Amino acid sequence: MDKSLKGRDYIETQDFTLQEINQLLDVAKDLKAKFHRGEPTILLPHQTVFLLFFDNSTRTRNAFEAGATQLGADAHFLDSKVTQIAHGETAKDTGLILGSMGHGIAIRHDLILDEGNKYMREVAAATEVPVMNMQCDVDHPTQTLADIMTIREIFGDDLRGRKIAVSWAYSPSYAKPLSVPQGLITLMTRMGMDVTLAHPPEYRLMDRCMKTARENANAAGTKFEVVDNMDDAFKNADIVYPKSWGPYDLMLQRRDARSDAQMKQIEEQMLSMNARYKPWICNSERMQRARKTAIYMHCLPADRNAEVTNEVIDGPQSVVFQEAENRLHTAKAIMASTMRERPFK
Ligand code: CP
Numbered sequence: 001m002d003k004s005l006k007g008r009d010y011i012e013t014q015d016f017t018l019q020e021i022n023q024l025l026d027v028a029k030d031l032k033a034k035f036h037r038g039e040p041t042i043l044l045p046h047q048t049v050f051l052l053f054f055d056n057s058t059r060t061r062n063a064f065e066a067g068a069t070q071l072g073a074d075a076h077f078l079d080s081k082v083t084q085i086a087h088g089e090t091a092k093d094t095g096l097i098l099g100s101m102g103h104g105i106a107i108r109h110d111l112i113l114d115e116g117n118k119y120m121r122e123v124a125a126a127t128e129v130p131v132m133n134m135q136c137d138v139d140h141p142t143q144t145l146a147d148i149m150t151i152r153e154i155f156g157d158d159l160r161g162r163k164i165a166v167s168w169a170y171s172p173s174y175a176k177p178l179s180v181p182q183g184l185i186t187l188m189t190r191m192g193m194d195v196t197l198a199h200p201p202e203y204r205l206m207d208r209c210m211k212t213a214r215e216n217a218n219a220a221g222t223k224f225e226v227v228d229n230m231d232d233a234f235k236n237a238d239i240v241y242p243k244s245w246g247p248y249d250l251m252l253q254r255r256d257a258r259s260d261a262q263m264k265q266i267e268e269q270m271l272s273m274n275a276r277y278k279p280w281i282c283n284s285e286r287m288q289r290a291r292k293t294a295i296y297m298h299c300l301p302a303d304r305n306a307e308v309t310n311e312v313i314d315g316p317q318s319v320v321f322q323e324a325e326n327r328l329h330t331a332k333a334i335m336a337s338t339m340r341e342r343p344f345k
Contacts, residue, residue, distance in 0.1 A: 001027065001043065001336065002027075002337075004023070005337040006340040007128065008338050009132070010133060011124065012117075013183065014187075014212060021148075024333050025333070027333035027336060027337055028329040032329040035328070035329065042071065044071040044072050044103070047073040048073065048103055049076070049102060049105070049132075050104070052078045052106070055135070057108055059300060059324055059327045060327065061077065063142070063327040064335070071335060073335070080109075094123060095126030096126045103339045104131075105123060106134045107133065107134060107136075108136075109137075110137060110140070110179055113254075117139070129339070130339055137206075139182060140183045141183060141187075142327065143299050144180075144188075146324075146330045147184065147323060148191055150326050151239060151295075151297075159193050160222075161194070162238040163237045164237065164240075165239070165290070166185060166195060166197050166233075166241045167198040167199070167233045167242040167282075168242070169242040169243055169282060170274055170280045170306050172271060175247070175250070175251065175274070177246070178209075181245055185210070185224065186212045189216040189220060190219075190222075193222060194223040196225050196232075198228065200276075200277050200280070201228070202249065202273055203246075230242060230282070234287070234289040234290045235290075236291055237289075238295070240295070241297045242280075242298070243299060243302070243307060244303065247270055247274075278306075282307065283308075287312055296308070296318045297320065298323075
């Protein structure tokens with residue numbers, strides 16, 4: 001296996017060249033084929049990866065836990081609330097300590113704007129082991145790697161001229177992070193696709209991600225446009241990816257909240273804001289605006305009958321379960337490519 005990525009942090013896809021992303025995708029493809037053939041892939045024997053969560057997870061946690069087992073490594077699940085982080089232990093100290101006991105640190109810290117990515121980079125600066133981003137406020141790079149793997153499985157490696165519609169959708173459950181749409185607009189513009197982003201006015205994304213998406217599109221000769229409705233975004237799309245995220249200004253207010261009561265009040269305001277846009281649902285009529293061969297994607301969990309109807313998510317155009325399985329293969333590819341045995345050289 002190519003060892004050129006050993007020791008590298010995996011924090012944003014933008015930190016990696018296209019060649020390096022393709023290398024990770026090749027490893028994921030190989031690991032998936034071996035998984036389905038029942039072949040062992042003990043690439044990280046006796047190694048340890050710490051999985052540190054500041055938020056809930058089903059797919060990401062299990063992709064990393066099952067993936068570590070299948071690579072011959074152990075994964076330790078850490079809920080930040082029951083570690084000394086809850087008593088104020090710093091990112092630097094946490095990185096130094098976990099790094100001294102194992103071979104990799106993966107972190108999810110996604111709900112508070114301007115915190116998660118910074119935290120991960122502080123941990124990474126303190127340790128020699130690779131730090132892997134399991135979702136932050138800026139990017140969800142293990143998700144978007146699985147997404148591009150899925151898209152290539154369906155449309156092939158040459159995606160030039162394909163259109164992906166990344167759209168906001170209504171959610172009554174909670175204010176979801178911005179990192180999936182931000183990760184999609186920054187990566188897919190590099191991968192040859194034309195990207196259309198759609199959202200109501202209150203749901204803008206981080207300026208730095210919008211700037212990166214525009215620059216990536218210019219450099220790759222692809223298109224990046226922003227529209228204000230799902231119907232226009234879906235027109236002639238090959239891939240539709242409608243999902244919810246939180247209203248930007250209220251997300252900033254939540255970041256600055258000084259008490260649990262204030263935070264709860266802001267969360268209620270975010271759900272009221274979401275409810276203004278209930279018609280932003282992916283249904284069969286909207287799917288007809290996309291190409292006949294279009295696929296429906298979602299990182300999951302999806303709010304059924306709010307973000308998407310059952311007819312669409314359970315229908316023939318939906319690839320969400322293939323996409324979810326690919327989280328396993330890409331998590332394994334990232335761990336196998338970046339983690340290394342001691343002594344580090
Ligand atoms: N898509 C995703 O990250 O799922 P989880 O939140 O369940 O990990």
